[in-house]
Amino acid sequence: MFRIAAAWCMTLMVGLTVLSGPQEALAEGQKFISGGMGAAATHDAKAAAAFADIVRDKTDGRIDITHYPGGQLGNGQEQMEAVSIGTQHFFISAGSQASRLVKAFGIIDSAFLFKDFDHLIRFMNSDMGQDLNDQLAGEFGVRVVSANWFGLPRYLMHRDKFIESLDDVAGVRTRTASVPMFVKNYENMGAIPVKIAYGEQYLALSQGVVDMTESAANRILGTKLYEVAPYITEADMMFPQNSVFVNEAFWNTLSPEDQKIVKEAADEAGLLYSTWSRDAFESEKQEIIANGGKFKAMPEDVREQFAKKTADNVDEMVAEGLFPAGWFEKIVELREAE
Numbered sequence: 001m002f003r004i005a006a007a008w009c010m011t012l013m014v015g016l017t018v019l020s021g022p023q024e025a026l027a028e029g030q031k032f033i034s035g036g037m038g039a040a041a042t043h044d045a046k047a048a049a050a051f052a053d054i055v056r057d058k059t060d061g062r063i064d065i066t067h068y069p070g071g072q073l074g075n076g077q078e079q080m081e082a083v084s085i086g087t088q089h090f091f092i093s094a095g096s097q098a099s100r101l102v103k104a105f106g107i108i109d110s111a112f113l114f115k116d117f118d119h120l121i122r123f124m125n126s127d128m129g130q131d132l133n134d135q136l137a138g139e140f141g142v143r144v145v146s147a148n149w150f151g152l153p154r155y156l157m158h159r160d161k162f163i164e165s166l167d168d169v170a171g172v173r174t175r176t177a178s179v180p181m182f183v184k185n186y187e188n189m190g191a192i193p194v195k196i197a198y199g200e201q202y203l204a205l206s207q208g209v210v211d212m213t214e215s216a217a218n219r220i221l222g223t224k225l226y227e228v229a230p231y232i233t234e235a236d237m238m239f240p241q242n243s244v245f246v247n248e249a250f251w252n253t254l255s256p257e258d259q260k261i262v263k264e265a266a267d268e269a270g271l272l273y274s275t276w277s278r279d280a281f282e283s284e285k286q287e288i289i290a291n292g293g294k295f296k297a298m299p300e301d302v303r304e305q306f307a308k309k310t311a312d313n314v315d316e317m318v319a320e321g322l323f324p325a326g327w328f329e330k331i332v333e334l335r336e337a338e
Contacts, residue, residue, distance in 0.1 A: 048269065
């Protein structure tokens with residue numbers, strides 16, 4: 001409650017700006033707030049800070065954004081809702097966070113659905129992706145300004161073994177985020193999903209509350225999860241992507257020129273994030289191995305077995321609102337598209 005109250009207080013300083021309608025240019029010195037989930041030392045938090053700096057520099061301080069990393073403004077649900085109602089201007093986090101408002105956004109993190117990042121991008125650029133963006137803005141007042149923040153594929157991590165078959169996850173207690181698609185992913189695999197906050201999974205693994213989790217490859221070193229789940233299966237189960245979400249009413253107070261600046265800054269910061277994530281991993285991987293972590297690639301035929309489990313449950317996922325009817329087949333058709 002304190003974090004939400006703090007966000008309200010900070011927003012009151014700019015409330016007149018948000019409510020006053022479109023402007024030619026914002027007055028210098030007005031403050032705007034952004035939040036994220038990654039700790040300050042992570043690449044996504046550093047890229048979010050770079051985004052704020054770029055906007056500040058290019059507008060000569062008229063758009064002065066302060067980014068609060070590490071969940072300081074609340075959990076994913078709280079921050080997404082805060083952007084929706086206008087008590088927070090920006091939220092920079094996983095694109096699937098939008099599924100807290102539009103459930104089908106969880107498709108982005110449907111396990112073993114996408115072949116690679118190019119396949120995911122084709123979906124995001126398709127009419128299906130545009131439909132999701134339009135629904136988010138039209139019904140909930142949240143705009144996706146940028147979606148080109150790409151990490152590295154998500155790997156499975158286990159306390160005691162590599163994941164080499166479906167049998168290796170059957171009945172395994174697995175940490176999951178509270179996002180509906182994440183929960184469904186593990187149900188599809190035959191695992192037992194246990195909702196645990198992101199920052200609490202190290203303790204949960206160390207105490208045996210759960211035996212398995214997953215992580216984007218570029219986050220493993222910073223979280224030290226390899227210390228408690230050293231068996232890292234390179235499953236490429238999802239292809240994580242972050243978005244810059246903005247309150248639609250606030251966005252509409254910006255002049256077209258300022259909107260262009262913010263959009264370009266968000267895309268520039270996304271390229272930084274993607275580059276940092278990719279370029280740093282080889283040295284990070286060697287450090288993880290030196291400290292007891294073990295890596296093993298998941299064979300493609302095993303990956304296909306996991307993908308089939310998703311396909312087998314599509315009707316159920318449609319019934320639960322996780323997939324609009326017919327979308328799964330369309331996404332599969334995009335696998336080999338140019």
